[in-house]
Amino acid sequence: MPHNYFDTDVAATYDEGSPEMFAPEVLGPTVDLLAELADGRPALELAVGTGRVALPLSERVPVHGIELSAAMVAQLRAKPGADRVEVTIGDMTSTRVEGRFGLAYLVFNTIGNVTTQDDQVRCFETAAAHLEPGGLFVVENGIPVLRRLPDGERFSVFHHTDEHVGVDEYDTATQLMWSHHYSSDDGGATYRRTSVPFRYVWPAELDLMARIAGMRLRERWADWDRSPFTSTSPKHVSVWEKISG
Known part of the structure; x- marks a missing residue:
């Protein structure tokens, strides 16, 4: 089990440390796009954390989360609507839950919390293992500076x-x-x-990880509003599709 850097003290103030991520102009497009990609199908959030995205998304589609830190989940459980989100405590590089999902997602640079290339590949394999054929895996991640x-x-x-x-x-x-x-x-x-x-990772490297896990790139944008991804974009939102069969 990897080291938990998001234990009790960090979890207690985690939301306060990034208030801008809860702003309607940030969270709204995130949830809108994920709900559209899920298309009514269940969604799986890797590293669900305190539920910033999972809770509003669960008003529109069923959401299950995987999370390493029980303290972060305790913060989620204290929020209204938490009963809509089922959470499994575990490592997102290896944990498996029952069922198949139309969407899996990993937001806010969290792929970088996985600090080896092998484990980042395993994270993609975890997502693919839970997706139905044609299901989608979405990652939001910054471009290294x-x-x-x-x-x-x-x-x-x-x-x-x-x-x-x-x-x-x-x-x-x-x-x-x-x-x-x-x-x-x-x-x-x-x-x-x-x-x-953290381990920083480039978009092209993530594309190779997706191929290893049986997925292919479908879309890449600069942000959740579908703005074009360019050579000067500071981050990307990428969508890979699980290859049928």
Whole structure:
């Protein structure tokens, strides 16, 4: 079982750390597109977390979640409508649940929480194992910022206030990165640090993982609003289809 970086203390404040992800202009298009792709069929969310997406989506299609952190699920269970979302505690690289789904999805860069290439492939295999033929797997993931780093630079600041400084650290030899968070309760006089590892991955690499798992690329957009994906897009929303037979 992989290390759980989203235990009690992190889970208790997880939603507060990304309030922008709950904004209607962000969450609305996400749920709309997933509901359309599900087309009335059951959906499976890998790394369901605190239910940011699963709860509103479950108003439109049946949703089952897989989640490693029981503390994150406890946060989900405290929210209205939680009884609509069945959750299995387990590792999304290996856990299996009963039934077949028309849609599986993984949002908000969470594929990067899986820190080896082999396990990222297993994540795709988990999705494919639960999909009916023609079912869809959707991944939302950022594009690594390496092209914007000066030669030899390893660090990129992604957030900076008196209360929080966020710095990503990149190792191009291993495709590993670490998000370092420096948080302060006294306006910046003192900080406490937490660090979480990730493995960054390019869209083309994800396409190969999908092929290994028996899926092929159907769509790729820059965001949930179906805007075109280009060489300057900071993230992508990709859809792979399980090959029949």
